[in-house]
Amino acid sequence: MTGQRASTGQGASTGQSASTGLRGRLALAAPTLDRAARTLWTAAGPDDLRGRYLRYLTAMHALITASVPLLERAADRCGQLHDACAPLLADYFARHAREERGHDDWLLEDLAAAGGSPEAAKAAVPPPLVVELAGAQYYRIEHRHPVALLGYIAVLEGNAPAPGLADRLAADTGLPAAAFRTLREHAALDTGHLDDLCQLLDALPLTAQQQLETSVCALHTADTLTRLFLQLAADQGGRR
């Protein structure tokens, strides 16, 4: 990661902004990921959808349990680096960690309101795809560069719940509104978060290598998230 030309927010080989480069790549992944999400939320009937929603909450709890620790570790790693991106990145990660704190508890509250067991969710072995999603970020932070985490965040926040998803699922499942707080809150929160991330990307003096680490992380995340949604859609509840 040394000896690379810095190019404040610009794609080194195209002259386009870093966020334009990332958005252009993710635009090709978007139709498949969008279809996987629609498949997840389209079930044969209310009973099927309720069970699927509980499995979704359990998997998402396992995933976002890692969000704040990942952000904190990325901020710490930035403090150990001596490159031009590190100070801005460290500030962003630390601020974002404060904003995300406690959201895993929201999921447990949603689970309880939906008739599930928070204790069982906390005890459940995470789906391997969840481990792949979060675990890959630890590798990148430790062994590549923490800037890659921006690719992970861009995909997750860029595919946040649709604004009407919570109300629609409440109607389709018959579950109380209290079971959908996390979906409702993230639909509102994550739009602004993604704009912040793109502004940061364009402000950073990124090297070509750092841009590549970020975009490969984003595409890997999109692929793994697509697989997770399809697995949750196909799971009939007999597997753990």
Place this chain on the structure above:
Amino acid sequence: MTGHEPADALTALEAAGFGIHALTEEQHTVLRSLTETELALLIDIKGRLDDVGPEVQAHSDLAGGALF
């Protein structure tokens, strides 16, 4: 990991079923700079559609769901 640009990323994307002709010149410029690793990931993602099956006719609100 390789950071090399493939010989012709647009041709490879088109062969994989991406609707390249519908994209803008700015998007073409972005995609011409894809590395082999990025191209392989995009083609993998496109292949996941085979696992999805027929297009789901869903209400427009039934979308998204990723959480961070």
